[in-house]
Amino acid sequence: xxxxxxxxxxxxxxxxxxxxxxxxxxxxxxxxxxxxxxxxxxxxxxxxxxxxxxxxxxxxxxxxxxxxxxxxxxxxxxxxxxxxxxxxxxxxxxxxxxxxxxxxxxxxxxxxxxxxxxxxxxxxxxxxxxxxxxxxxxxxxxxxxxxxxxxxxxxxxxxxxxxxxxxxxxxxxxxxxxxxxxxxxxxxxxxxxxxxxxxxxxxxxxxxxxxxxxxxxxxxxxxxxxxxxxxxxxxxxxxxxxxxxxxxxxxxxxxxxxxxxxxxxxxxxxxxxxxxxxxxxxxxxxxxxxxxxxxxxxxxxxx
Amino acid sequence: xxxxxxxxxxxxxxxxxxxxxxxxxxxxxxxxxxxxxxxxxxxxxxxxxxxxxxxxxxxxxxxxxxxxxxxxxxxxxxxxxxx
Numbered sequence: 001x002x003x004x005x006x007x008x009x010x011x012x013x014x015x016x017x018x019x020x021x022x023x024x025x026x027x028x029x030x031x032x033x034x035x036x037x038x039x040x041x042x043x044x045x046x047x048x049x050x051x052x053x054x055x056x057x058x059x060x061x062x063x064x065x066x067x068x069x070x071x072x073x074x075x076x077x078x079x080x081x082x083x084x085x086x087x088x089x090x091x092x093x094x095x096x097x098x099x100x101x102x103x104x105x106x107x108x109x110x111x112x113x114x115x116x117x118x119x120x121x122x123x124x125x126x127x128x129x130x131x132x133x134x135x136x137x138x139x140x141x142x143x144x145x146x147x148x149x150x151x152x153x154x155x156x157x158x159x160x161x162x163x164x165x166x167x168x169x170x171x172x173x174x175x176x177x178x179x180x181x182x183x184x185x186x187x188x189x190x191x192x193x194x195x196x197x198x199x200x201x202x203x204x205x206x207x208x209x210x211x212x213x214x215x216x217x218x219x220x221x222x223x224x225x226x227x228x229x230x231x232x233x234x235x236x237x238x239x240x241x242x243x244x245x246x247x248x249x250x251x252x253x254x255x256x257x258x259x260x261x262x263x264x265x266x267x268x269x270x271x272x273x274x275x276x277x278x279x280x281x282x283x284x285x286x287x288x289x290x291x292x293x294x295x296x297x298x299x300x301x302x303x
Numbered sequence: 304x305x306x307x308x309x310x311x312x313x314x315x316x317x318x319x320x321x322x323x324x325x326x327x328x329x330x331x332x333x334x335x336x337x338x339x340x341x342x343x344x345x346x347x348x349x350x351x352x353x354x355x356x357x358x359x360x361x362x363x364x365x366x367x368x369x370x371x372x373x374x375x376x377x378x379x380x381x382x383x384x385x386x
Binding site for chain 2: 214216218219220222223251
């Protein structure tokens with residue numbers, strides 16, 4: 001794809017920032033890399049922590065039945081990851097080992113479990129909010145972070161299959177959630193400016209699958225439902241989305257039956273931070289050695 | 304053609320209002336057409352009229368009213384417009 005990203009990836013491996021596993025987009029993280037992620041996490045909290053969001057942490061898996069209802073497979077069948085497991089008897093076990101040692105496909109007997117991998121930090125949230133009943137008058141606000149999975153193997157280190165997403169999710173009236181998104185569009189710019197990396201904010205669309213997806217993507221753009229804060233990492237022509245600002249209108253409210261205090265369907269919006277991508281943007285623009293990063297950047301992260 | 308379009312909207316549009324109350328020029332999104340229902344409608348139209356909407360028509364505006372849909376079909380398949 002691009003020569004530079006291969007070089008960048010090699011540098012990340014050489015400095016033990018990322019650790020190679022043999023699978024593109026699946027990496028271990030070194031201590032320094034994790035420290036940068038942790039400091040950036042804190043920086044986000046310094047901007048949003050006073051808003052009083054309820055902190056919720058889900059594991060990187062979600063209830064398969066709820067995932068099926070979420071509509072993710074309508075839009076992104078190619079990105080979803082499901083968890084399958086062995087569910088056989090002694091005879092099946094023997095057959096599995098026979099195939100395994102013969103170097104043949106042993107996975108055919110694996111059965112889908114009731115867990116799928118979370119494609120975004122907020123997917124498991126909405127059904128749990130619906131269970132709480134109608135929203136209070138000022139709506140609800142959540143602070144989420146989890147590893148997420150998207151099946152898109154790539155040599156670009158900024159496109160990983162397992163990555164962390166921090167999110168604030170606002171659920172309420174159209175006015176409440178659009179105001180929230182505007183606030184974060186402003187905060188996002190201010191926050192990334194502190195990190196001393198070049199960026200741009202632009203209208204965007206999700207990578208919806210197929211021709212039907214083309215139409216959904218165009219609709220999303222026409223209505224300016226998604227913005228991204230982009231930082232050049234792999235290339236300047238195609239900068240990487242590091243933050244995204246999404247207004248779902250009443251999509252999740254209708255889907256999960258979330259009502260406002262007056263009975264109207266709730267609207268939702270979220271701001272998502274690609275944790276690894278922001279860390280990578282920092283390493284790309286300031287170098288592999290954090291001690292040598294510009295002092296305003298070090299101050300923003302380490303204080 | 305508009306009769307067929309109306310039937311398809313009824314079938315795929317999942318509108319909360321009766322089709323008979325909608326004028327040809329009326330905004331379908333304002334009437335409750337969602338993005339996902341618009342996709343189903345688009346696929347239904349392609350099958351019914353045996354056409355394939357080009358990329359430039361795969362947007363919100365093309366499916367925003369019965370008139371707009373009819374204009375798109377008339378443009379890509381003029382022979383179908385008289386049917």
